[in-house]
Amino acid sequence: MNKSYTILISLIVALGGFLLGFDSAVISGAVKGITIYFEMTDAMLGFSVGCVVFGAMAGNLMAGPISDILGRKKVLIIVAALFTISAIWSALATDYTVFIIARIIGGIGIGGAILIAPIYIAEIAPPKLRGSLVSFNQLNIVIGISVAYFSNYFLVNIQDESWRWMLGVEAIPAIIYFLALWTVPRSPRWLILKKNKVDLARKTLTKIGGDKYAEITTSEIQRGIDKKEKKAKLSDILKSKYSTIMIIALGIAFFQQITGINAVFYYAPTIFEQAGGSTDSSFLQAIVVGLTNLVFTLVAIWLIDRLGRKPLLLIGSSFMTVALIMATFAFNSATYDFNSNTINQVSNTExxxxxxxxxxxxxxxxxxxxxxVKPKLKNEQFLNFKRNEITNFIQINATLVLIAILLYVASFAISLGPVMWTLISEVFPNKIKGIAISVVGFFNSLVSFSVTQVFPWELSTLGPTITFGIYAALSFCAIIFVYKFVIETKGKTLEELEKLLIRT
Structure with missing residues (x-):
């Protein structure tokens, strides 16, 4: 088994995850800058952050079917080009609409990368390594998030619109990804199932595992081809024989996002400022969040093929619930004190x-x-107070908030983060994989978009106590769902899982 070759291919492909993570988190540092520059309302801010996910939904719908036609590799090359265009264009934008279009283009890249990179890796990886190798994509996502937080911290004090530098620097890794992808082979399963190029696929499989592995795997893939079946249609995923698979996939996709992870990543500095932190300290705390995410994703990669998918999901979801309850308690215990010191910190004279x-x-x-306060202030002043001045008055156990957020992120990183993408790359049969994974990815992005769009309104209208309380309740529901519906896929070939999950 040529593990080093397989790992190298997986790492290159998983660089799409790095760009995904960087693109998702870099906006957190630019929020204040773009809000001022484009004179945004809460709704405009929510859309400017969430529009990336809006673009991802389009990418989700297109990526699977297009990858069945053009191949996984070509789609990833297109994705790298989209990331490059988005980074440069959004950094140069002088108009709100242009800025949104540029961010949506990056979102389309995210939608493609988040689906096709795991599919490609799952299709080239041997069963014993598949969980760990597919998790490379999630590892790169969290590395991208961490690098974005570091980048934002070092660029935040650049004069003359530092947000442009924060967004534009993404073009560098995007170009590297674009060039590196030309060195990886095409997916052997795609070559056999979609193009009937058995000899070419066997060459790649031989490089991965030797002649015997290539022969066995090629035969297994060919046995999975039912020549009587027609090309998959969207309606096929609604058939009763696929109901178990769709329940698992849609359920995990829902709970991965509805429990608030992207709200935390996209608005990390904002959350810490709500807890009374300064701008600099909130950016530093965001870095700690990113590093925590990275460390525990490494733990997940180590455990996923040892402990299994379902145990990690149950453990992680349980601790996520505890962490969100802690955050709810911390914000619920906060008070808002007005005295000469706190009032004098208000920057707006009126x-x-x-x-x-x-x-x-x-x-x-x-x-x-x-x-x-609201009856005393004009609408514009009240909005300013909620966004920028309220942090001057809050008295809260900021340490408890930080611990809660770090525990939440760590728990997500060993469970719903990497395991979801591993599961959906494993459970779908080849016949419907392209269409089904696009539908599930679209649904995942739709939920993520809803969460990120609503979060600024929740924070300023409902307050952080109710907001985190809602996430805690949803996280508890995730535990119940995993326990009741999710099956273990550890150590099984894709063909074995197909036989296990499809109702006959």
């Missing part, structure tokens, strides 16, 4: 003057605070 009326008062919840 708002500061009005808030003098509250000198000496303390509020026990964000809702109580907003009810008292």
């Amino acid at each position: 708002i500061k003057t009005i808030l003098m009326d509250f000198d000496g008062k303390s509020f026990q919840s964000q809702t109580e605070l907003f009810e008292a």
